[in-house]
Amino acid sequence: MTKEELLEKAKNLAESEDLSNALTEMRNLRKQWRRNGSEDESLYDKELADEFYGYLDKLSAKEAEIFASVEDKKKDLIARAAEVLKKPNFKEATNEMNNLFEEWKASGRADKEKDDELWAQFKELRDQFFANKKEYFENLRASFAENKAAKEALIEKAKEANTLTSFKEINNVMNELFEQWKKTGSAGRENDDELWNAFNGERRAFFKNRNEYYEKMRETFAERTAAKKEIIAQAKMCLARSEFTDDEINTVKSLRGKWKEVGNAGKENEEELWKEFNEILNRYFENLRYYRD
Numbered sequence: 033m034t035k036e037e038l039l040e041k042a043k044n045l046a047e048s049e050d051l052s053n054a055l056t057e058m059r060n061l062r063k064q065w066r067r068n069g070s071e072d073e074s075l076y077d078k079e080l081a082d083e084f085y086g087y088l089d090k091l092s093a094k095e096a097e098i099f100a101s102v103e104d105k106k107k108d109l110i111a112r113a114a115e116v117l118k119k120p121n122f123k124e125a126t127n128e129m130n131n132l133f134e135e136w137k138a139s140g141r142a143d144k145e146k147d148d149e150l151w152a153q154f155k156e157l158r159d160q161f162f163a164n165k166k167e168y169f170e171n172l173r174a175s176f177a178e179n180k181a182a183k184e185a186l187i188e189k190a191k192e193a194n195t196l197t198s199f200k201e202i203n204n205v206m207n208e209l210f211e212q213w214k215k216t217g218s219a220g221r222e223n224d225d226e227l228w229n230a231f232n233g234e235r236r237a238f239f240k241n242r243n244e245y246y247e248k249m250r251e252t253f254a255e256r257t258a259a260k261k262e263i264i265a266q267a268k269m270c271l272a273r274s275e276f277t278d279d280e281i282n283t284v285k286s287l288r289g290k291w292k293e294v295g296n297a298g299k300e301n302e303e304e305l306w307k308e309f310n311e312i313l314n315r316y317f318e319n320l321r322y323y324r325d
Contacts, residue, residue, distance in 0.1 A: 035068055035080050042087035058091050102142040106150045109136050113157040122165050129161055173220075180219035183227045186212055190234035199242050206238055253298035260297055260305045263287050267312040274316065276323050284316055 038061055045057050061084075073081070109132050116132065119125040136154060141147050186209050193205040213231060218224055270284045291309060296302050 035077070035084070038064055038068070039080055039084050039087075042084050045087065045091060058088055062088065098140070099142045099146070102140045103146055103150065105139045106136065106142065106147075106154065109139065110150065110154050110157065113154060113161070117157055117161050117164070122168060125161070126165065129158060133158065175217060176220035176223070179217045180223050180227065182216050183213065183219055183231065186216070187227065187231045187234065190231055194234055194238055194241075199245065202238055203242070206235055210235065249298075253296075253301065256294050256297040257301045257305065259294045260291065260301075260309065263290055263294070264305065264309050264312065267309060267316070271312050271316045271319075274319055274323075276320055281320065284313065287313070 041057070042061055045061070113129065113132050116125050116128045119128070142150065190206065190209055193202050193209070196202050196205070209231075219227055267284065267287055270280055270287075273280065287309075297305055
């Protein structure tokens with residue numbers, strides 16, 4: 033291939049949009065030009081050489097410009113990777129780190145020595161990120177195991193609490209266990225719901241038993257209140273008659289025994305009922321003393 037042909041090729045390469053291919057061809061053209069050279073070059077040959085190497089210099093400048101652009105991109109990716117390394121949310125951070133790696137692969141190449149240096153920096157950050165992620169999840173799994181054991185222990189304590197006979201005592205224990213439960217961290221998504229359902233099941237069983245007990249107590253108190261009001265009504269009848277016959281006196285005396293047999297009518301009613309009943313009996317027996325005197 034003549035120097036003129038090589039020069040035309042160099043000119044076309046300098047104007048080519050396909051820089052990667054142009055740079056490869058440039059190296060081949062340089063070798064061919066050297067092979068075509070001679071010790072005794074004419075002025076014309078020197079002019080051709082100046083023009084030829086001018087086109088090669090133009091290509092080299094383009095290459096340097098691209099290398100600088102790629103270097104800037106990769107430095108930016110390294111800076112962004114360093115920021116990702118600080119993020120606490122590993123799910124989001126992993127997506128970002130993977131996206132940065134894809135950008136790195138698509139960013140092109142710089143000068144080999146510089147490219148290797150930049151890659152070493154980027155790779156170090158990636159390796160550190162994934163090492164941190166591995167350590168975090170290993171610690172998390174250990175934490176999940178500890179929390180699972182702690183919550184299983186709280187479930188057993190809740191079961192034991194439900195065997196106690198005092199609702200007040202059970203309530204105190206359940207409240208304390210619930211506070212401990214809230215302070216205990218997650219046992220992992222695969223365990224949390226099952227553990228909570230077991231623990232809360234014991235709490236709900238307690239609330240159900242307590243509600244049923246107090247509902248039954250309310251019914252009992254209502255029945256006793258009604259029974260005591262009936263006794264008060266009998267006492268009022270005896271007071272109103274005040275015949276003071278032996279049968280009447282014995283009836284009034286027996287009312288105290290019936291009152292005791294009925295049992296407590298509850299905090300809301302017992303004191304008021306007793307006060308009314310006791311006043312009636314006191315008046316009856318006071319009247320009886322006047323009658324006998």
